[in-house]
Amino acid sequence: MGAFIRAHVNDILSASKDIALGKDARLFFKVAGFLLLISLVGGLTDFLTLGYTSLVVVLTVPALYERYEDYIDSYTILGYRKMQQLYVKFDSKFVNRFRKWILEKQKLS
Template identity: 65%
Template structure:
């Protein structure tokens, strides 16, 4: 990572922060074909939804209807012509898989409920304000755009910002740290001026009295 001072004094690389697996490789464009494929598929889906007037539910329903119609006609014609039936995989969920997924969902839901309870009972004020700001931002952004456009824009940000940051992190960290220190200096100066004005005001009141 070099000897340059890092933002937030972090020790890990961007790739490690993102998990270090396939997801991190895709986000940082180390799997360029896969990253580009995801981007193009998402862009195509966005164009289809925006230009065709389809909603997600209507599009999924239409695709499933077409798929089932093709398989049904294939199976019927295969029975008449003594041909093989459609090569479908076995559609079956084992009890073990269901229990595993249920356990994962249960753990996350319980964690969410626990956090929600702490917020509702006022046990964590900082978390309350964070959640409130986050929900307000979602509400504000949701009022400016629709869900699909927001999802596509979010994907663009995910597939560009981390990769650009990793490429130019030395320069970005240096600029951000310098800006942060400048703001600290301005805040300290402003704080001193406010304290001085308050003291002068108190002294003047004492003299007048």
């Protein structure tokens, strides 16, 4: 049991070190976004209200998902496909232009 806990704590510390040193930018922005979200929610309410609300959500959401699983899954898949289409459009319009601009600036330097 001790070896299991030690291994997981070491994994967490290694990931934290990578985030702090800037080796994993994507994970850094995920952590920053979640911390910002927690800060905003914490600023809007007090701890006791947040605790009660979280308890209600944790107890009701799984039951509602089990009951309406087919509907939720179909809408989730539909939304995922729509987001993929929007990402392809965004990528083709802006990201490729930005990459070309960076390459041109690097050639000039």
